[in-house]
Amino acid sequence: MELEDAITVTKINSNIGEIYLLIGWQSRSFEIFIYHNDSVWKGKFSANRLTGFSKNLLMPENEYLANIKQCLSDYKEDYLYELKNDFFYWKRKLDKDSIIIEGFLPVNIQTSPNISRIDLIDILLALNRHLCNKVSYFKNKYENIQNEYEKCLKDTEEFINLKVDMEKTLSKKFLNLLNLKKDEVVMLHNAESSHKML
Numbered sequence: 629m630e631l632e633d634a635i636t637v638t639k640i641n642s643n644i645g646e647i648y649l650l651i652g653w654q655s656r657s658f659e660i661f662i663y664h665n666d667s668v669w670k671g672k673f674s675a676n677r678l679t680g681f682s683k684n685l686l687m688p689e690n691e692y693l694a695n696i697k698q699c700l701s702d703y704k705e706d707y708l709y710e711l712k713n714d715f716f717y718w719k720r721k722l723d724k725d726s727i728i729i730e731g732f733l734p735v736n737i738q739t740s741p742n743i744s745r746i747d748l749i750d751i752l753l754a755l756n757r758h759l760c761n762k763v764s765y766f767k768n769k770y771e772n773i774q775n776e777y778e779k780c781l782k783d784t785e786e787f788i789n790l791k792v793d794m795e796k797t798l799s800k801k802f803l804n805l806l807n808l809k810k811d812e813v814v815m816l817h818n819a820e821s822s823h824k825m826l
Contacts, residue, residue, distance in 0.1 A: 634652065634653055635650070635651070635652055635653070636649070636650075636651050636653065636697075636700070636701040637649070637650050637651075638651075638700060638701055638702065638703060639703065640703040640709050641703065641709070642664075642709040642710060642711055643708075643709070643710045643711065643712065644664055644711055644712075645664065646664075647662055647663060647664045647709070647711065648662070648663040648664075649661075649662060649663075649700055650662075650663065651700060651701070653697060656675040656678055656689065656693065657672065657673055657674050657675050657677075657678060658672070658673050658696075658697075659671070659672050659673075660672070660673065660700075660716065660733070660735070661738075662711060662716060662735060664711070667737060668737070668738045669711065669714075669716070669735040669736060669737050669738065670735060670736055670738050671716060671733045671734055671735035671736065672733065673696075673731070673733045677731075677733060678692065678693060681730070681731050685730065695730065696718075696730070696731055699718055699720070699730070700718065706720060706721050707719065707720055707721070707730075708720075708721065708727065711735070714734055714735055714736065714737075715732050715733065715734055715735065716732060716733055716735050717729060717731070717732040718730055718731050718732070
């Protein structure tokens with residue numbers, strides 16, 4: 629799993645205002661840190677919770693987890709995000725009057741001085757460096773492919789020019805040979821006509 633898929637940071641609007649979600653994704657679960665002002669909450673969405681919610685929503689587990697990842701990795705206008713009573717909820721608005729709770733998990737406020745917004749900034753910087761390196765890698769790869777393409781194009785054009793020149797030369801030789809044979813036939817025909825007259 630790529631770093632940008634394993635860790636996501638998202639800024640969303642919630643019932644308590646703007647919050648940041650830092651999520652560490654695993655194959656069947658995830659760990660979440662919720663940052664709001666100077667407070668940080670931490671929670672874990674377990675594999676058992678995944679199984680329970682996917683059954684309740686009549687979805688395969690992998691599809692349900694993909695939906696969670698999509699709605700928590702990008703702010704979605706059709707979702708409500710709430711942090712209340714030590715639970716974090718994500719709810720989808722079906723229409724003006726209908727809302728479905730797609731998931732929730734218990735969260736605990738962190739009192740440890742080690743967890744702070746600085747951690748979030750450091751993670752964002754690390755993700756940014758990783759993505760910059762990835763962009764640089766693909767840019768170099770693209771440039772190499774472009775150079776290889778231009779070299780192949782040049783070689784192909786040279787080959788086509790060489791082929792055209794060879795075909796022209798062969799055509800001239802063939803024409804010369806035909807003309808030579810034609811002249812011989814005319815000479816033989818003339819010689820035969822002269823011979824008959826004698």
